[in-house]
Amino acid sequence: MPDVVIVGAGLTGLSAAYHLEQQGVRDILICEQEERPGGLLRSHTDQGYTFDYTGHFLHISNPAFRQFIDDCAGLSFFGSIERKSAIFMHNVHVPYPIQMHLYGLPAEVIYECVMGYLQRSSRKKKIDSFYDWALFYFGAGFVKHFFDPYNARLLSWPIKKLHAGWTGRFVPQTTVQQVVRGALVPADATGVGYNSSFLYPQRGGIEVLIKGLLSRITSPVYTTTKVVKIDQQKKCIYCADGKSYTYRHLITTAPLDTTVQALARSPHDAFAGVARQLWCSSLININIGYARQTAQPYHWVYFPQPTYAFYRLGVWNNISKHLAPAGTSSVYVELSYQARKTKRSAMQGACEQAIEQATSYLGLTAQDIVSQVTLELPHAYVTYTPWRARHLAGLLSALKEHDIYSVGRFGEWKYSSMQEAFEDGYAVAAHIVARRKGGH
Ligand SMILES: Cc1cc2nc3c(=O)[nH]c(=O)nc-3n(C[C@H](O)[C@H](O)[C@H](O)COP(=O)(O)OP(=O)(O)OC[C@H]3O[C@@H](n4cnc5c(N)ncnc54)[C@H](O)[C@@H]3O)c2cc1C
CATH class of the missing domain: 3.50.50.60 (FAD/NAD(P)-binding domain)
Structure with a gap:
């Protein structure tokens, strides 16, 4: 035995x-x-990707x-790689984390985020949900424009029904100076957060x-x-x-x-x-290899707005040039669903839309696609x-x-x-x- x-x-x-x-x-x-x-x-290889x-x-x-x-x-x-990541919303890229980088977003979004931050309650009430947690630390504007839509898309779960223990320890805290300065001028994102640099083979x-x-x-x-x-x-x-x-x-x-x-x-x-x-979210991870290079400079980008079928996109060849043949590019997009509420087959339309949207976002065309590998993660993010x-x-x-x-x-x-x-x-x-x- x-x-x-x-x-x-x-x-x-x-x-x-x-x-x-x-x-x-x-x-x-x-x-x-x-x-x-x-x-x-x-890791999966296909046609050199x-x-x-x-x-x-x-x-x-x-x-x-x-x-x-x-x-x-x-x-x-x-x-050893210095993170280049951004949030794409209202057709603008702002560096991650958004709480320090509002500059460039529509004035109304900046106003709501800054005012919400300044007006948030300074008295620590009982914090039950992740929604309460985000509201307490970042205020109503950041919750409305980022924490609520992004986390709900990542988890396919409403954040008011998430326990406060969900990932708070990974979210960079911020000061009023950083919020206001980041709203007025482009601020430096270097060194912010636990993932500001990382190792990768x-x-x-x-x-x-x-x-x-x-x-x-x-x-x-x-x-x-x-x-x-x-x-x-x-x-x-x-x-x-x-x-x-x-x-x-x-x-x-x-x-x-x-x-x-x-x-x-x-x-x-x-x-x-x-x-x-x-409960946990399931994840569809669509990987695409293109015959041409994309000009997108990021390692990964967050998409909080539902206009895009995916909530995150990463560019493999920006992480390591050896992940794609020379002169080409490769990306991944992520879509989430709760398997007990939504059948996998019901996600097919969203997957096709995601490929089209990713290709157009990257400035490439369907004819450039030379490899496509979809990986399924039935268990991806545990629901707190x-x-x-x-x-x-x-x-x-x-x-x-x-x-x-x-x-x-x-x-x-x-x-x-x-x-x-x-x-x-x-x-x-x-x-x-x-x-x-x-x-x-
Ligand atoms: C989308 C996503 C992105 C991530 N990104 C990062 C990151 O950037 N950095 C980081 O540090 N971490 C990241 N992680 C976390 C990291 O993947 C995990 O912490 C780690 O891989 C967990 O390893 P594990 O062995 O516990 O689980 P798993 O890798 O899931 O291994 C469990 C194994 O058990 C096997 N198994 C399951 N059921 C059975 C069964 N009944 N009989 C036999 N075998 C079975 C499975 O096939 C699997 O091989 C990410 C996770 C996810 C989901």
Whole structure:
């Protein structure tokens, strides 16, 4: 019997295996439903273009993560890039973040944003929703013109029904001087926010990191092995290919809603009905390779207005020139929907519109398109509902009582980065090693 079974060979699962092996644990089995490991960090190539599952840029604040990347893939293989990102609204590009860069927008928009900022309440009331949070820190104008429409498009969810914990920590705070100055003159966006610069592989896409990590792991990865049932009493997982494996400890990085559905049912089931409470957005990531170059200089652009079918567009060849053949360009656009409310087939018209709009926005034509790869992310952004805020910790603890560690972005049902996936793998490995030392 393997000591540890890991469900999912994305960054979290592989980081867990790496750290367990570092601590001398050898009897590990990794089950991955897809044909190759990597999860969201896989890259696809088509006709000389390389596409990731939308932009995956490395923001490193933990020295251990930096060291890990160096050990796995070699830091010299990564370019350090200063962010060039913008918001496109009212036919104008303003640099990100908008709260410091109103200059150039229509006067009425600037007026509403500045007045809203100055008139916002300085008394901290109880902040329940993300809407309250944005209103308190940025005022009614910024909420109306950016925070509300953009986040609602990203998540396909109204922000008044989002818990205040949603991504606030990533939004750059601002001062009255920055708002007013940014409204009067073009301001410098350098160094603002957690993502003002980032690392990205010079060649090969983000999967380079996974390939390097796999070369440092000896545990077997069983691909095309989907775990469909977990018997928490017998400590056994059952796979779609008919095979089953018992375990002492189960680490699962599969989405939490699918994990609770895979559990064996019991009469007094703490997990019954839970999956229905776990909401997330699904994402359609359309990648397009063009035979000609675009003049757009940005790495990525936010589209808060519903005139565009997509809410974000990124230019791959501006991130690394090796992602597209010389003299050409390649982009990604992102469309969001809630799969329990909207069928994927109902998004087809929006996808076609998105391709047309992206092509025209880039100053290119349909005849320039030489490659098109659509990647589907059924789980993309977890919806921070009030239910999640109340029940998530208890749910994860209940699983732990059965020696099931549900970890990672979707395992812990959270918004998190690659660095956090590395840290989640490290933390669960340390926990299991400590339990083994304690005789469990
Ligand atoms: C749109 C988007 C953009 C992002 N951009 C960035 C960024 O710029 N920078 C950054 O740092 N982070 C970014 N992230 C976050 C980053 O992708 C995640 O933090 C990280 O990849 C999570 O890794 P994971 O292993 O937890 O999940 P995953 O990569 O989803 O891996 C889970 C694995 O489990 C497998 N699996 C699922 N169910 C089963 C099953 N039943 N049986 C077997 N296998 C199963 C899946 O196939 C998958 O391989 C982004 C995420 C998204 C969605």
